[in-house]
Amino acid sequence: MKIRVLGAAAGGGFPQWNCNAPLSRSVRHLQPGFLPRTQSSIAASSDSENWAVFNASPDIRQQIGATPDLQPRQDGPLRSTPIRSVVLTNADVDHIAGLLTLREKEPFTLYATRRVLDTLAANSIFNVLDPAFVDRRELPLEGLTELEGPDGPIGLSIESFLVPGKVALFLENEGETGFGTKEGDTVGLAIRTSPTTPQKKTLFYVPGCALVENDLTQRLSGGGCLMFDGTVFEDDEMAQTGVGTKTGARMGHISMSGENGSLEAFRETPLKRRIYIHINNTNPVLDPASEQAGTVRKAGWEIAYDGMELEL
Numbered sequence: 001m002k003i004r005v006l007g008a009a010a011g012g013g014f015p016q017w018n019c020n021a022p023l024s025r026s027v028r029h030l031q032p033g034f035l036p037r038t039q040s041s042i043a044a045s046s047d048s049e050n051w052a053v054f055n056a057s058p059d060i061r062q063q064i065g066a067t068p069d070l071q072p073r074q075d076g077p078l079r080s081t082p083i084r085s086v087v088l089t090n091a092d093v094d095h096i097a098g099l100l101t102l103r104e105k106e107p108f109t110l111y112a113t114r115r116v117l118d119t120l121a122a123n124s125i126f127n128v129l130d131p132a133f134v135d136r137r138e139l140p141l142e143g144l145t146e147l148e149g150p151d152g153p154i155g156l157s158i159e160s161f162l163v164p165g166k167v168a169l170f171l172e173n174e175g176e177t178g179f180g181t182k183e184g185d186t187v188g189l190a191i192r193t194s195p196t197t198p199q200k201k202t203l204f205y206v207p208g209c210a211l212v213e214n215d216l217t218q219r220l221s222g223g224g225c226l227m228f229d230g231t232v233f234e235d236d237e238m239a240q241t242g243v244g245t246k247t248g249a250r251m252g253h254i255s256m257s258g259e260n261g262s263l264e265a266f267r268e269t270p271l272k273r274r275i276y277i278h279i280n281n282t283n284p285v286l287d288p289a290s291e292q293a294g295t296v297r298k299a300g301w302e303i304a305y306d307g308m309e310l311e312l
């Protein structure tokens with residue numbers, strides 16, 4: 001199975017269009033060591049011919065442009081794509097806005113939980129995905145799905161599982177507990193070539209997660225590869241940077257550091273590789289020379305970048 005990171009940044013990207021804080025400024029001016037990153041998405045394939053895209057970021061047009069595997073074949077039909085399936089892990093803008101780019105009467109299969117499908121259905125702009133071409137299918141909150149494209153199975157099997165998260169920002173309701181967060185707002189995925197693929201060849205993709213509990217570390221304890229929510233290093237780093245007041249927790253994202261952070265939570269979890277993805281433009285690990293990047297690397301974590309490839 002081949003994995004490509006299409007976009008390693010969180011919503012906003014790196015640099016974010018309106019951000020003039022030191023990290024965004026450094027990457028905008030291409031200071032040594034700084035890598036621009038587009039918004040949150042990966043792609044996977046078992047045969048290099050048929051691809052699934054996980055999360056459709058607002059940058060998907062640019063991401064396809066940077067990834068020959070996802071472009072129409074030179075000898076292919078006049079209109080075509082190797083993207084057979086698109087899978088969503090939540091309804092955040094950085095994960096669904098790219099669906100609008102995937103219009104143009106191209107057949108593919110779209111997978112999301114009932115909660116996320118309902119959000120798409122309630123926003124009529126997504127009708128640009130003509131149902132005659134785009135088949136919307138429900139992902140279970142817990143269970144296996146063999147991914148299919150318009151011509152049948154594509155050789156990828158995913159297991160979806162609930163993770164603690166938050167309702168999409170644009171759906172927040174101040175009057176409800178958790179701003180209206182409900183079951184099915186956020187899932188994680190185990191991606192493999194078949195349900196019997198050994199754990200060691202499994203990619204766990206969890207770009208959004210508010211809290212790591214024992215059931216999650218147990219699920220991941222088979223020596224596979226993990227791509228995990230790397231939004232913030234410290235819970236209050238937006239306030240520390242002076243760019244905002246929201247904490248990671250308020251946004252539904254666990255921090256890397258701290259006793260309840262992901263570095264600590266996964267310290268003992270047997271994993272072949274551990275990779276942070278969905279990295280916010282305030283996260284100091286985006287500066288490879290920072291102390292925090294050193295801490296993360298010393299704990300065995302990699303920091304995803306656009307174009308990163310994995311072979312499992």
Ligand code: MLT
Pocket residue numbers: 010011012092093094169208251252
């Ligand atoms: C998130 O991951 O918290 C969201 O993408 C934030 C946003 O909607 O910008």
Ligand code: MN
Pocket residue numbers: 010011040092094095278
């Ligand atoms: Mn996001």
